Amino acid sequence: MKHPELAEKFIKDKERTTWHDETLWWVRQKRDMAAFQLPEWELLRETASRIKNNVLSNLHEYLLAFEAKAIENGVLVHWAADAQEHNEIVLSLLKAANANALIKSKSMLTEECHLNEFLATNGIDVVDTDLGERIVQLRNEAPSHIVLPAIHLKKEDVGETFHQHLGTEKGNKDPQYLTEAARQHLREKFVTRKVAITGVNFAIAETGEFVVCTNEGNADMGAHLADVHIACMGFEKIIPQRKHLGVFLRLLARSATGQPITTYSSHFKKPRPGQQMHLVIVDNGRSRQLGRPEFRNSLKCIRCGACINTCPVYRRSGGHSYHNAVSGPIGAILAPNLDMAKNADLPFASTLCGSCSNVCPVKIDIHDQLYKWRQVLVKEGHAPLSKTVSMRAMTFTLSHPGVFNFAGKVGRKVMQAAPFMVNNGLNLWYKQREMPAPPEESFREWYSKNRNGESN
Amino acid sequence: MESRTKILEAIAQNQPQLTPLPNLTDLAFIDFDPLEKFRTILTSIGGQVIEVKNLGEIEQYIQAEFPDPMRVISTLPALSPVAETDWLEQDPHVLENVDLCILEADFGVAENGSVWLTEAHMGQRVAPFITQCLGIVLQADRLVPTMHHAYERIGAADYPFGMFLAGPSKTADIEQSLVLGAHGSRSLLLFLVEA
Numbered sequence: 001m002k003h004p005e006l007a008e009k010f011i012k013d014k015e016r017t018t019w020h021d022e023t024l025w026w027v028r029q030k031r032d033m034a035a036f037q038l039p040e041w042e043l044l045r046e047t048a049s050r051i052k053n054n055v056l057s058n059l060h061e062y063l064l065a066f067e068a069k070a071i072e073n074g075v076l077v078h079w080a081a082d083a084q085e086h087n088e089i090v091l092s093l094l095k096a097a098n099a100n101a102l103i104k105s106k107s108m109l110t111e112e113c114h115l116n117e118f119l120a121t122n123g124i125d126v127v128d129t130d131l132g133e134r135i136v137q138l139r140n141e142a143p144s145h146i147v148l149p150a151i152h153l154k155k156e157d158v159g160e161t162f163h164q165h166l167g168t169e170k171g172n173k174d175p176q177y178l179t180e181a182a183r184q185h186l187r188e189k190f191v192t193r194k195v196a197i198t199g200v201n202f203a204i205a206e207t208g209e210f211v212v213c214t215n216e217g218n219a220d221m222g223a224h225l226a227d228v229h230i231a232c233m234g235f236e237k238i239i240p241q242r243k244h245l246g247v248f249l250r251l252l253a254r255s256a257t258g259q260p261i262t263t264y265s266s267h268f269k270k271p272r273p274g275q276q277m278h279l280v281i282v283d284n285g286r287s288r289q290l291g292r293p294e295f296r297n298s299l300k301c302i303r304c305g306a307c308i309n310t311c312p313v314y315r316r317s318g319g320h321s322y323h324n325a326v327s328g329p330i331g332a333i334l335a336p337n338l339d340m341a342k343n344a345d346l347p348f349a350s351t352l353c354g355s356c357s358n359v360c361p362v363k364i365d366i367h368d369q370l371y372k373w374r375q376v377l378v379k380e381g382h383a384p385l386s387k388t389v390s391m392r393a394m395t396f397t398l399s400h401p402g403v404f405n406f407a408g409k410v411g412r413k414v415m416q417a418a419p420f421m422v423n424n425g426l427n428l429w430y431k432q433r434e435m436p437a438p439p440e441e442s443f444r445e446w447y448s449k450n451r452n453g454e455s456n
Numbered sequence: 457m458e459s460r461t462k463i464l465e466a467i468a469q470n471q472p473q474l475t476p477l478p479n480l481t482d483l484a485f486i487d488f489d490p491l492e493k494f495r496t497i498l499t500s501i502g503g504q505v506i507e508v509k510n511l512g513e514i515e516q517y518i519q520a521e522f523p524d525p526m527r528v529i530s531t532l533p534a535l536s537p538v539a540e541t542d543w544l545e546q547d548p549h550v551l552e553n554v555d556l557c558i559l560e561a562d563f564g565v566a567e568n569g570s571v572w573l574t575e576a577h578m579g580q581r582v583a584p585f586i587t588q589c590l591g592i593v594l595q596a597d598r599l600v601p602t603m604h605h606a607y608e609r610i611g612a613a614d615y616p617f618g619m620f621l622a623g624p625s626k627t628a629d630i631e632q633s634l635v636l637g638a639h640g641s642r643s644l645l646l647f648l649v650e651a
Contacts, residue, residue, distance in 0.1 A: 217640025
């Protein structure tokens with residue numbers, strides 16, 4: 001199903017849609033309050049953007065430097081060209097460790113690679129440890145937001161899910177109670193699992209260390225107890241030097257949730273004595289995106305979710321309507337690179353209002369890219385049929401003035417005499433809207449009358 | 457090996473022309489008193505600031521608030537009368553029943569209420585996470601205003617593991633309701649030692 005159909009399903013529940021809309025807007029407001037406290041905010045964004053521009057322009061050297069340092073630090077580095085290879089590497093590491101179970105903290109990359117499904121079919125039990133991710137995992141759903149994975153759910157839903165899977169009291173929907181239940185349930189997993197997977201927020205070329213940011217402490221609980229730690233990263237997570245973290249850690253949490261910093265910003269440099277630390281560096285289409293001048297800026301993303309929270313379309317259509325691991329505006333410019341045919345609908349799921357670009361901490365021109373993807377998708381023949389047909393009719397009409405005048409007249413008469421011709425389910429613009437009253441005459445008619453009147 | 461070469465070659469071919477790195481001077485605008493800011497921010501993110509004159513007062517606090525049979529561990533030898541200090545070589549899993557862990561932080565960051573700890577301060581990496589309650593000892597004169605100053609102070613230090621820690625663990629994954637005590641420590645006591 002495409003974005004319009006999935007969004008239509010989501011907005012059937014009006015009350016929930018309004019709640020979703022307002023809740024995400026509140027997160028956006030918290031971001032504003034945090035940002036406005038720093039007079040240097042815009043300078044920070046500009047600096048972050050320029051650091052990331054430099055990263056993209058020197059990635060080859062930075063990756064080599066990072067790899068060399070990481071190896072020197074005792075980390076085992078693997079390279080994966082695509083999702084399949086990434087998943088195979090993780091599976092082979094599990095087999096080598098003789099493990100058939102693991103715990104995993106949040107990693108959008110592993111979502112992008114569909115690692116959980118792959119491991120499940122290979123008999124590996126995966127437990128997601130971020131609370132939101134655990135909730136959606138128990139419900140057999142995908143995260144609907146990169147920072148707030150279960151934002152599409154109400155506490156009643158979580159209460160019911162935990163009642164079924166964790167044996168909490170029926171009907172109890174108190175967040176404190178439910179979080180405590182998850183804490184107890186996951187502690188047992190932390191203490192018994194031998195392999196932990198984490199994502200990576202930043203990887204430092206200068207030192208070979210990588211930084212993982214969480215509020216819950218789940219990445220650390222997993223990694224510091226496990227015998228084997230596997231960290232998975234897209235190669236664009238590189239930043240040049242340690243001091244650049246100062247810029248990004250100031251921006252990340254403020255942009256994401258309005259916090260001054262996440263509770264834990266963990267700098268992993270070397271494995272614990274006796275522990276194995278693996279790093280899987282993944283391409284999966286990123287090098288292709290790097291080669292598209294108009295779209296490569298999307299690789300600057302630090303996954304804060306600010307563009308998602310502010311997007312009027314996301315807020316009213318929900319994350320699942322984007323049918324991609326990363327939803328919202330940033331997801332809509334990343335997804336066509338992964339699969340153009342499958343994700344051709346996503347760049348059209350936007351009003352191009354530009355709010356996403358305005359809040360982006362690394363100044364990605366998100367709404368411009370949405371617009372540019374539309375051109376590419378239409379040229380490559382991936383535009384939705386309804387758009388192609390109507391665009392062709394439009395082109396014909398606009399290039400023939402006689403037809404244009406005639407069509408306008410007919411349109412006005414039809415809407416006056418037979419409004420049901422447009423006020424029906426076949427007209428996409430009529431959904432959830434009233435059509436405006438048609439004008440008595442066209443501007444052209446009005447102008448020719450009034451111009452004559454004046455000159456006389 | 458093949459994928460590595462393939463990926464790196466594709467990147468070398470596709471990366472744009474080199475652009476310079478920006479300099480990081482003048483990024484911090486400081487119109488606040490660091491100590492005041494640190495206290496306010498840490499409290500607002502769920503931490504509890506306890507001002508003490510010396511370690512002796514911390515010892516008294518532990519005796520009163522964490523009496524036997526609660527398990528208290530610390531890396532500070534001075535707290536050995538009230539805390540275990542011989543756990544550094546233990547299997548990290550046996551720390552699961554720790555009620556209070558007290559560690560000393562290297563320094564604090566005023567703008568976000570965080571403290572910087574390296575593995576040497578933690579004793580064991582999992583200690584500040586697995587404990588039910590975390591106590592951090594910070595000398596009041598060891599504060600920097602912003603993260604830029606923090607990384608200047610860290611410099612080229614070589615640590616196997618380090619972290620900025622800001623308040624107790626938390627989540628808002630259920631309907632955006634803030635709950636303290638997700639997987640890490642449920643509370644954070646920051647013992648601010650008078651300089």
